Amino acid sequence: MLTRKQQELYNFLLTQQDNFIHPPTLDEICLAMNLKSRGSLHKHIQGLVSAGLIEPLNRKQRGIRLTKQAIQMGKEKDDADGLPYVGAIAAGKPIEAITDIKYMKVPEQLKTDKPCYILQVKGDSMIDEGIFDGDWVVIEQRSVARNGEIVVALVEKSEATLKRIEQYPHETVLIPANKNMQPMHYKPNQVEIQGVLVGQMRSYLH
Amino acid sequence: MLTRKQQELYNFLLTQQDNFIHPPTLDEICLAMNLKSRGSLHKHIQGLVSAGLIEPLNRKQRGIRLTKQAIQMGKEKDDADGLPYVGAIAAGKPIEAITDIKYMKVPEQLKTDKPCYILQVKGDSMIDEGIFDGDWVVIEQRSVARNGEIVVALVEKSEATLKRIEQYPHETVLIPANKNMQPMHYKPNQVEIQGVLVGQMRSYLH
DNA sequence: TACAACAAGAACTAATAGAGAACAAATTAT
DNA sequence: ATAATTTGTTCTCTATTAGTTCTTGTTGTA
Numbered sequence: 090m091l092t093r094k095q096q097e098l099y100n101f102l103l104t105q106q107d108n109f110i111h112p113p114t115l116d117e118i119c120l121a122m123n124l125k126s127r128g129s130l131h132k133h134i135q136g137l138v139s140a141g142l143i144e145p146l147n148r149k150q151r152g153i154r155l156t157k158q159a160i161q162m163g164k165e166k167d168d169a170d171g172l173p174y175v176g177a178i179a180a181g182k183p184i185e186a187i188t189d190i191k192y193m194k195v196p197e198q199l200k201t202d203k204p205c206y207i208l209q210v211k212g213d214s215m216i217d218e219g220i221f222d223g224d225w226v227v228i229e230q231r232s233v234a235r236n237g238e239i240v241v242a243l244v245e246k247s248e249a250t251l252k253r254i255e256q257y258p259h260e261t262v263l264i265p266a267n268k269n270m271q272p273m274h275y276k277p278n279q280v281e282i283q284g285v286l287v288g289q290m291r292s293y294l295h
Numbered sequence: 296m297l298t299r300k301q302q303e304l305y306n307f308l309l310t311q312q313d314n315f316i317h318p319p320t321l322d323e324i325c326l327a328m329n330l331k332s333r334g335s336l337h338k339h340i341q342g343l344v345s346a347g348l349i350e351p352l353n354r355k356q357r358g359i360r361l362t363k364q365a366i367q368m369g370k371e372k373d374d375a376d377g378l379p380y381v382g383a384i385a386a387g388k389p390i391e392a393i394t395d396i397k398y399m400k401v402p403e404q405l406k407t408d409k410p411c412y413i414l415q416v417k418g419d420s421m422i423d424e425g426i427f428d429g430d431w432v433v434i435e436q437r438s439v440a441r442n443g444e445i446v447v448a449l450v451e452k453s454e455a456t457l458k459r460i461e462q463y464p465h466e467t468v469l470i471p472a473n474k475n476m477q478p479m480h481y482k483p484n485q486v487e488i489q490g491v492l493v494g495q496m497r498s499y500l501h
Numbered sequence: 502t503a504c505a506a507c508a509a510g511a512a513c514t515a516a517t518a519g520a521g522a523a524c525a526a527a528t529t530a531t
Numbered sequence: 532a533t534a535a536t537t538t539g540t541t542c543t544c545t546a547t548t549a550g551t552t553c554t555t556g557t558t559g560t561a
Contacts, residue, residue: 092517093317093357093548114538126520131540133518148526150538191314193402198431198498219425219497225404239499289497291425292404293445298506320549332509337551339507354515356549508557517548528537 095136098122102143102155103163104204112151172200172207172227178241178249179211195227199288204230206284208241208251215239215251218266220289226251227288232281239286245279251286301342304328308349308361309369310403318357380413380431384447390414390455390489401433405494410436412490414447414457421445421457424472426495432457433494438487445492451485457492 091099101122109117115127115134124130134153137143142159146152155163174191193207210224218239220226234240240254242263252263252273261280264272297305307328315323321333321340330336340359343349348365352358361369380397382390399413416430424445426432440446446460448469458469458479467486470478 090355090358090360094518096317116538124519127539128521128541129519135540146539148539150527152539191316193404194313194400195402196399196431196496198399198500199496201500216425219422219427219430221425224425225402286499288499290402290405291495293493293495294404294407300507322549330508333550334510334552335508340550352550354550356516358550502561504559504561506557506559509555511553511555513550513552515548515550517546519546520544521542522544523540523542525540526538528535530535531533 091140092133092136095133095140098130098133099137099142099159102153103159106155112153114151115153118153172205174207174209174225177209177211178226178251193225195288195290199227199290201229201287205287206230210251214265214267214270216267218253220251220266221291223291225290226286227290228284229287230284232283234282234285241283241286243281243283244273244275246281249283254280254282297346298339298342301339301346304336304339305343305348305365308359309365312361313403318359320357321359324359380415383415383417384432384455384457390447399431401494401496405433405496407435407493411493412436416457420471420473420476422473424459426457426472427497429497431496432492433496434490435493436490438489440488440491447489447492449487449489450479450481452487455489460486460488 098118101118105121106112113121115130119125119127119130122130134143134146137159138145142156142162144152144154144156146154172193172195174193195205195207205227207225207227210220210226211222213222228241234254234256236255238254239251241249241251242254243249244263250263252265255262255264256277259277261275261277262272263275263280304324307324311327312318319327321336325331325333325336328336340349340352343365344351348362348368350358350360350362352360380399384390401411401413411433414432414434416426416432417428419428434447440460440462442461444460445457447455447457448460449455450469456469458471461468461470462483465483467481467483468478469481469486
């Protein structure tokens with residue numbers, strides 16, 4: 090059974106390991122997890138090693154690897170606990186991360202077999218698509234999209250929005266589904282795709 | 296036998312444990328259950344431990360875990376993992392029962408603690424409410440509704456529709472959410488309520 | 502009345518976590 | 532090969548978090 094910080098570290102390694110070309114060093118993990126002391130981190134790593142989730146790294150540099158068992162557990166976890174509900178997305182603002190990440194069980198039909206996460210929609214920019222303020226959307230994590238798909242787009246590395254996308258060689262257009270709003274035109278390198286809409290949910294309670 | 300408060304705590308842990316990324320602390324449970332004293336809660340936890348429903352937490356922090364037995368009991372009580380997906384509803388036709396009933400896992404947030412079932416929507420009669428053709432709706436099974444709620448209504452014992460309802464002493468009105476359609480007026484005994492809309496889901500795959 | 506369930510809060514203690522120093526092995530540069 | 536640097540390891544000290552144990556008072560019930 091893992092402690093809170095061990096769990097956090099395990100989650101970090103599960104989700105972030107693809108982002109490193111080489112396995113990360115302790116210092117790199119410290120930086121990413123906002124720690125100031127390698128020594129502290131090392132203790133958590135030892136915890137995961139003895140839990141059988143990290144391969145014993147006998148002084149090997151960049152030797153932090155999850156065991157097969159740990160990776161397997163990570164895949165099963167999505168089925169068991171559902172998808173992480175990570176924040177809210179509003180037109181014109183960066184994604185607002187929520188402090189205590191929750192998990193929602195999501196029907197198979199609303200997700201793909203690739204990594205997905207959930208955002209709550211703020212605002213009415215997709216109202217004509219039947220996506221309302223307060224709805225939850227299931228997003229498949231990827232960085233490319235086909236024209237016509239609805240994507241989470243990061244504009245100028247600062248504003249995140251949910252919009253339909255059209256990409257041309259010299260222009261990327263983000264199209265809101267709201268008669269009162271206009272499509273926005275950008276240069277391709279101004280827009281970064283963070284995921285593609287695969288599902289939507291709404292509660293009518295209270 | 297459990298006391299009233301122990302039962303309440305057990306229910307809370309069963310339904311809410313997925314919402315915490317880490318197992319909750321006593322203080323977090325207190326907050327959620329509207330208690331002001333850890334000490335009081337602790338005694339209830341001890342009760343559940345000796346009833347065999349919570350793993351003994353020997354001073355472990357965030358160590359509150361239901362036993363396998365407790366989870367098993369919860370599942371049986373909950374009847375199933377998901378809700379029965381029973382058919383499709385289209386304006387103007389009775390509910391079309393599908394032969395092989397399927398089950399869908401549904402997020403806690405989209406259902407109530409009362410019996411619910413799932414229908415697939417056919418047609419555009421609720422399009423202005425953001426409910427599209429092909430969407431799934433979660434319906435709480437009951438036979439009365441408040442004015443303004445969206446209900447599954449059986450008209451003349453033959454046609455089932457999803458509409459907003461307004462009930463007056465001598466008249467029942469079913470209001471579609473589509474500019475191109477008109478509200479329908481009936482005598483109260485012509486309309487039978489089969490359930491109330493509590494959730495909605497849509498897939499954007501393919 | 503007597504008893505049990507319950508609530509509140511204070512005091513206490515163990516578990517967990519963090520910083521930093523010192524050191525040693527591994528890696529890279531000279 | 533040797534030196535310089537990086538990086539994993541171990542340690543001590545300290546702070547924070549969170550479970551446990553009390554005592555006291557209230558409420559509802561047989």
